[in-house]
Amino acid sequence: MDHLVQLPAVFRFGAFEVDLGRRELLKHGTRVRLQEKPFLVLVELLRRPGEVVTREELRRQLWEPGTFVDFDEGVNSAVKRLRACLGDSADKPIYIETVARSGYRFVAPVITLTPTDKDVGQESSSSPATQERGVAESESRSESKNFLDRRSWFQIAVVAGVLLASVASYSIWRRRARALPADIRSVAVLPLRNLSGDPSQDYFADGITDEITTVLAKLAGPRVTSRTSSIQYKNTHKSVPEIARELNVGALIEGSVERSGDRVRVRIQLIEASSDRHLWAEEYDRQLNDVLQLEGELAQDVAREVQLQLTEPQRQEFAHAHSVNPRAFENYLQGRQYWSLRTTDSLNKAVEYFRRAIEDDPGDARSYAGLAHCYIVMPMLTGLPQSEGFEKARDASAKALALDDSLPEAHLASAEVLLYHDWKFADAEREFVRTLQLNPSYSTAHQWYAEYLGLMGRYDQAIEQARHAIVLDPLSPIVHHQAANVLRDTGRYEEAIAEYDAALKISPSFQISNIERVRVFILEHNYPAAIDQIRSVIGSYAAALHYDPAMVGAVEGLPAAYKADGEKGFNRQCVKIDHYLARPHYYLARDHARLGDPDSALAELTRSYQSHDLEILWILTDPDMNLLRPDPRFQRLVKAIGFPN
Helix, strand or coil: CCCCCCCCCCEEEEEEECCCEEEEEECCCEECCCCCCHHHHHHHHHHCCCCCCEHHHHHHHHHCCCCCCHHHHHHHHHHHHCCCCCCCCCCCCCCEECCCCCCCEEECCEEEEEEEHHHHHHHHCCCCHCCCCCCCHHHHHHHHHHHHCCCCCHHHHHHHHHHHHHHHHHHHHHHHHHHHCCCEEEEEEECCECCCCCCHHHHHHHHHHHHHHHHHHHCCCCCCCCCHHHHHHCCCCCHHHHHHHHHHHCCCEEEEEEEEEEEEHHHHHHCCCHHHHHHEEEEEEEEEEHHHHHHHHHHHHHHCCCCCCCCCCHHHHHHHHCCCCHHHHHHHHHHHHHHCCHHHHHHHHHHHHHHHHHHEEECCCHHEEEEEEHHHHHHHHCCHHHHHHHHHHHHHHHHHHHHCCCCCCHHHHHHHHHHHHHHCCCCCCCHHHHHHHHCCHHHHHHHHHHHHHHHCCCCCCCCHHHHHHHHCCCCCCHHHHHHHHHHCCCCCCHHHHHHHHHHHHHHHCCHHHHHHHHHHHHHCCHHHHHHHHHHHHHHHHHHHHHHHHHHHHHHCCHHHHHHHHHHHHHHHHHHHHHHHHHHHHHHHHHHHHHCCCHHHHHHHHHHHHCCHHHHHHHCCCCHHHHHHHHHHHHHHHHHHCCCCC
């Protein structure tokens, strides 16, 4: 039995076309391999778009009598294969919707063309499928002409009217689908699902998610939420509207990555957050070494769908995306994965993977930038000497910039070296600004620029940058923590406490916020709260980190010291604790300044300057230093550091 006779020649939907005469499914004119049963199921659905086609109807139409025993398995398999070819999903259908306990419905708009319509509309087509038709195409046109000659003008008018109505309806639908509501000015890329069947490839799916997020963020169009916040929705069961509310975005991008050997297939959907409505979908299939072209094409497609006009430099960048070394790219993604964990072990592994990537591809600017970012944080997290870490970061960022001066990550690394190690403040600011010009949605750049502005005493600008970082990365504890530090240093203590609390709510183990909250209590002269906080923090770490029993004893002696001599007793006890902790000289300078001992405070500040401790950069704005500011020795230190006027 032939289920395709007496049907129109072509069905069109999205990027696809079903040619019934040739029994082909085409995508952008290129044939898509599809077995017979999935093809026939598709045709049955296309015949009745918007209607439910029951499983029983499919059985009667497409399965021979006597095959009903295997029908359920057969139709499930056919629909699954069909969705795979269309890049569709049962959970978030673009084309084929499952109607529970009934059947299926084709939910996308469909254009139906007769043989005449197809010939008239496709004569100039240059698709591969059209070029192969040759003589058969000519014969088809001849038959169509005879067919037209036999038709009455009334019949032609009816056919034309139906066709025009279909095209008009399709055009209206496309305009509605592409016209984004006013609130879609922000986008989040959710973690792409790993469809390789190999859990060890999760890093690859996460890496591609990160890559897509980064490329989109550089377009300076819609606000793009940082990976740090989006990655928390991996394997989530939350609905699109729920996620969108929590991230404060108007649209979500979700999809999957499937890797097979050296081929990568990425399926993407753009979803309106408020309505959970699918706005656009596409599939990208490339060789692994063409992954940068894939990312560029995807970014341009999303930009078009959100009605963003790309600049000529952006178009040129996408047009000239180079091929990558597959092994170097994999090592780079592994390095990014370990870098994101920020532990001693993970940072050492990240360095190893970035170095492997550079060995495989010495022209890999992004891996040099990755190395630089590792070395910048390793002195704080791994015990690497500060001078060694920053020197290595300087070298790596310089190599990255020499290879690709348009790389935001390299400019940010350079800014941090110039600020914290070189104390070249004007140069550092130029690099911060350049970073944000290249990637306006780079939350980490906003975060560190906020700290720079706070150190310079430019508080209004600092708070603005900190708030921007929170908007871009609302679920990052370090972003909230840095915002709290800025607010604390401006004297906005209540707001600072709220941001520390936000950081701890996201990550209860983020104890640095509890430590820094002590400073707020001290600045407020709320010493009982400061004592409780110090005892809580030290108590939670004492056993695990094998703290010196004498230091633990000094902490436990805080209440008695404060009761005996008030503020001075508290600060004298803090001097003992900081000595036991071997904290940098700057912390001891604070303790002595609060005790009203300028000579001891300035002696510790001088040692901090001579050691080139980065903590001394807070000297310009730290409220604890107010007692020392009139002292010429203090002013000479400020001048020696080189702060701008």
